[in-house]
Amino acid sequence: MTAAHATDYTWFEQRYPVLGEAYCLTQVQGIAADELLRRFDALPGREVAGLDAVVEAWETFDDGEDEEAGALLDDDDDDRLLVAVTALDGWALAVEPYGYLGSLHELVPRLAGGTRLVSHFRNVNAVDSFHWWEHGGGSRLHFEPLFADQRHGSDAEAPGIPELLTACGFDLGGERHRLHTEAAFALAERLTDVRLDEERLEAATFRIGYAPRP
Numbered sequence: 001m002t003a004a005h006a007t008d009y010t011w012f013e014q015r016y017p018v019l020g021e022a023y024c025l026t027q028v029q030g031i032a033a034d035e036l037l038r039r040f041d042a043l044p045g046r047e048v049a050g051l052d053a054v055v056e057a058w059e060t061f062d063d064g065e066d067e068e069a070g071a072l073l074d075d076d077d078d079d080r081l082l083v084a085v086t087a088l089d090g091w092a093l094a095v096e097p098y099g100y101l102g103s104l105h106e107l108v109p110r111l112a113g114g115t116r117l118v119s120h121f122r123n124v125n126a127v128d129s130f131h132w133w134e135h136g137g138g139s140r141l142h143f144e145p146l147f148a149d150q151r152h153g154s155d156a157e158a159p160g161i162p163e164l165l166t167a168c169g170f171d172l173g174g175e176r177h178r179l180h181t182e183a184a185f186a187l188a189e190r191l192t193d194v195r196l197d198e199e200r201l202e203a204a205t206f207r208i209g210y211a212p213r214p
Contacts, residue, residue, distance in 0.1 A: 004189035006169025006182035013181075015198055018055050018097055024121040025185075026094040026102030027192050028111055033085040033207055036092035039111050040083050040101060042209030043072050050202040051095065054084040057208050058097040069210055080210040088204065089194045101211055103129045109138075118191050120145065120184040130184050132191055145180040148172055164190065 013020030028036050037044055045068050048057055060066045061082045073080065084095045094102055101107055103121035111117055112133045122128035122145070132141040132153070139153040141161070148170040155161055162172060168190060169183035189195055 001190050002193055002195065004168065004186035004195070006179040006186050008189075009182040009185035009196075010179070011198065012185060012196075016051060016055065018058070019051075019095075022098040022123045024094075024096040024099045024102045024119065025188070026096075026111060026117065026119040027091045027188065027194060028094075028117050029091050029115045029192070031092050031115060033087045033092045036094055036111070037083065037085045037207060037209040037211075039113070040094065040107075040209060040211040042083050042211035043080070045069065045072060045208040045210060048084070048206050048208060050204065051206070052202065054095055054206050054208070055097055057084070058082045061210075062098070068208075072210060079213045081213055083209045083211045084206040085209065086204040086206045088196075088200065089192075091192055091194050093194075095206070098123075101214075103131065104214065106214070108133050118188050120188055122181055122184075128181065128184070130187065145170065145184045146177070148180065148183075 048054060061069050081096060081099050081101060083099065086093050096102060100121055102111065102119040108117060108131055112135055114135050116135065117131065117133040120130045126146060128145045130143055130145055134140055137154060140155040141151060141153040143151040148165050149172045166172060168186040169179050
């Protein structure tokens with residue numbers, strides 16, 4: 001397990017302001033990126049290089065200017081969200097600008113089928129969530145990073161969990177409004193051993209997909 005801390009991820013919002021406002025990141029162990037896209041029931045689109053290109057693809061899709069999306073979607077199939085997937089260190093990673101699918105209780109078991117999942121999400125209203133899910137064991141840990149002292153799941157009160165959360169930068173008993181999103185990134189790194197940084201995210205090749213809105 002790495003020693004990641006919230007302060008290791010203060011760059012993320014500065015580097016990717018769109019994602020800093022609202023995002024969902026989902027990591028699933030031991031499956032291919034395209035398989036994760038399939039689990040989202042997403043229509044696969046083009047490949048792009050780097051997370052900047054993912055954000056640009058989302059912006060054009062959101063503005064209705066994505067020609068490829070228009071070619072893939074018909075009039076009865078246009079209520080979809082953009083999901084971009086890649087693979088890092090044995091985990092498939094899905095990035096959703098202004099998305100939330102990887103945070104949904106009804107979708108998480110399907111995404112995690114046969115393996116394990118770690119996801120975290122926040123929106124523009126500071127609504128947020130963190131999931132750690134194991135196939136066969138269900139939810140090990142689920143909480144809102146803004147309220148990390150209120151936890152659910154089989155490991156919510158397990159020995160070492162409060163210490164782990166504190167080590168990531170969560171404040172379990174005091175001021176909750178400082179670096180809680182960055183602490184979610186740090187906790188995800190500790191659980192997956194996958195370090196996200198600008199260099200890796202810009203070097204990655206992402207497959208764009210269009211997933212149905214529930």
